[in-house]
Amino acid sequence: MPQLPPPTPAQLRRDPLPLRGRTALVTGASRRGGIGYAVARRLVAYGAGVYLHHHVPHDAAMPWGADRIEDVVDGVRAAAGDPDAAVCAGPGDLSEPHVPAALIDTAARALGGRIDVLVANHALSGSDGTLDAIDAAVLDAHWAVDTRSVILLVQAYARLRAELPPRSPGGRVVMMTSGQDTAGGMPDEIAYALQKGALASATRSLATTFADLAVTVNTVNPGPVDTGYLTGDAYAQVEAMSPAGRWGMPDDPARLIAWLATDEAEWITGQVIDSEGGFRH
Template identity: 35%
Template sequence: MSAHVRSGLKDKVALVTGGSRGIGRAIAERLGRDGAVVAVAFARDQAAADEVVETIGKDGGRAFAIQTELGRHGDAAALWSAFDSQIGQHLSRAGVDIIVNNAGIGRSADLATLTEEGFDEVFAVNVRAPFFIVQQGLKRLRDGGRIINISSGAARLAMPEIIAYGSTKGALDTFTLNLAKQLGPRGITVNSVAPGIVDTDVNAGWLRGNAEAQAHAASLAALGRIGQPEDIADIVAFLASDDARWVTGRVIDATGGAGL
């Protein structure tokens, strides 16, 4: 094993949805460095997913890409079918130890302009998909496993301009709470991680190259800077590790202290 790889998650299997870019990519790469075999789930960009797999491999880890577009009926079944068909190529045992529900639609319209179709889409990807990924993943998830849902600071801060998005993340946090209670007897921990503004491709259009927007975004955090994908990935890595075995049912604020 490469010297770059930590052994804390050796031979654990992690599924990361939305793992081909941004926060998801940082999470996948970090879990790979920590020793996990990582299933990098993606919707459309095969080249980006392959790049993540290659990066993890160069760091001494193991990973594979699975394509499933979320937000459609049957998406969870398709995702797990793709997972099942590949995991045997990397480990002699089936199953999963860590599920990271990261994929999501990042923004939505305000109350006045949001369409029914837009509402349905953001809830289908951000809420329904994680719900059924977990439902159908439970028979694969080993006792002592981890479920980590990527929420948002928008679930606790009033942001009317993205009201539906914030509502989906509130629903995801409620999902986390109930799962933690239900799965506790199996030693499975369930937590949410709630980022604030993070410098990713999703925010590039209004953030990158705009000094005024960057200064404003940084000013919202008590720590005085814009979040980076690695800031979130490191928190997820902690929650995935044995060090977080006594933490469950919590929303971990990862906004750098926004709105304090």
């Protein structure tokens, strides 16, 4: 079998816009303090056109509150350094079974007919508990948002990619997991841990499913990231467990996710990757 030639000197020089001409859908990008926003800013800074999914009622019900979507879009577009950069946004309640496929269709039409990169960043916050506290309704709510909607998004994305010429470049899926498989697990968030663990477990199967389409599938555990959900003594306790003496910031996992979206990462697939600064569990 012929071997691929080594990269040329020109190929070794990093393109400052490695996602130029590519498109991306980032879910759960509805507030400027979140990981989705940081990921979207990285992707547009790399040259991608981006569609931001949001579900404002979810954030509005949380202690951190909701941002104006216009401010979120403006902040992402500013990262591109181009006032005319392709940055679009739209709502979607991903707990509804029909919404994932509709979102893929809407985002693709807004971005010129295709989606190269899918970053499934959304999740249901709150309404969880210990084994003794949870019930069927809590389990079902987390299943619908944290797992079912992601798989349905990936399914619709696969059907869209199948319409492109065989093995079209740039296909990427990135899902998000959490600390459920680390030492100690997440005993106070059983429903959330269960559903996020399901995504981690499905990563390799999905990667194999997408291999013929030349699409990579990876899952990122961002570790403790300061998105405004914890303060006071609890915040300090987590901070003390990091060798760097700080929490992760949203841009920490965003840098990894943006790199996974580039051609430099085309040989990385089926992996669950921890991005947590050596956090001591």
